[in-house]
Amino acid sequence: xxxxxxxxxxxxxxxxxxxxxxxxxxxxxxxxxxxxxxxxxxxxxxxxxxxxxxxxxxxxxxxxxxxxxxxxxxxxxxxxxxxxxxxxxxxxxxxxxxxxxxxxxxxxxxxxxxx
Numbered sequence: 128x129x130x131x132x133x134x135x136x137x138x139x140x141x142x143x144x145x146x147x148x149x150x151x152x153x154x155x156x157x158x159x160x161x162x163x164x165x166x167x168x169x170x171x172x173x174x175x176x177x178x179x180x181x182x183x184x185x186x187x188x189x190x191x192x193x194x195x196x197x198x199x200x201x202x203x204x205x206x207x208x209x210x211x212x213x214x215x216x217x218x219x220x221x222x223x224x225x226x227x228x229x230x231x232x233x234x235x236x237x238x239x240x241x242x
Contacts, residue, residue, distance in 0.1 A: 157171075161239070204226050223241045
C-alpha cells in the first residue's frame with residue numbers, strides 16, 4: 128500500500144483520538160521517535176508506553192484538528208492542532224508538524240516540530 132494511503136488511515140485514527148491504537152497499528156517494532164521537547168523513544172514498546180501515559184493524563188479533548196497532510200515517496204508530513212485539558216489542571220494547545228519516515232508500510236521514524 129502506498130504511503131499516502133497509509134498516512135491517511137493513520138491521520139484519521141489520530142483525529143478521532145485513537146492515538147495509542149494508531150501507534151500500535153502503524154509503527155514498526157524498531158521505530159525511533161523524537162518530540163519537539165527532546166523526548167525520544169527507541170522502539171514501539173517505549174512509544175506505546177509513552178502514549179498510554181499521555182492519553183491517560185488527558186481530562187478532556189477539546190479538539191484534534193488535522194490541517195494538511197503530504198506524502199512523497201517514503202516520507203509524510205501531517206500538520207495538526209491538539210487542544211487538551213489535562214487531569215493536572217494544565218491546558219495543552221499544540222500546533223505541530225509530524226514528519227514520518229515509512230518502510231514496508233510501517234513508520235520507522237517520527238519527529239514532531241512545534242510551531
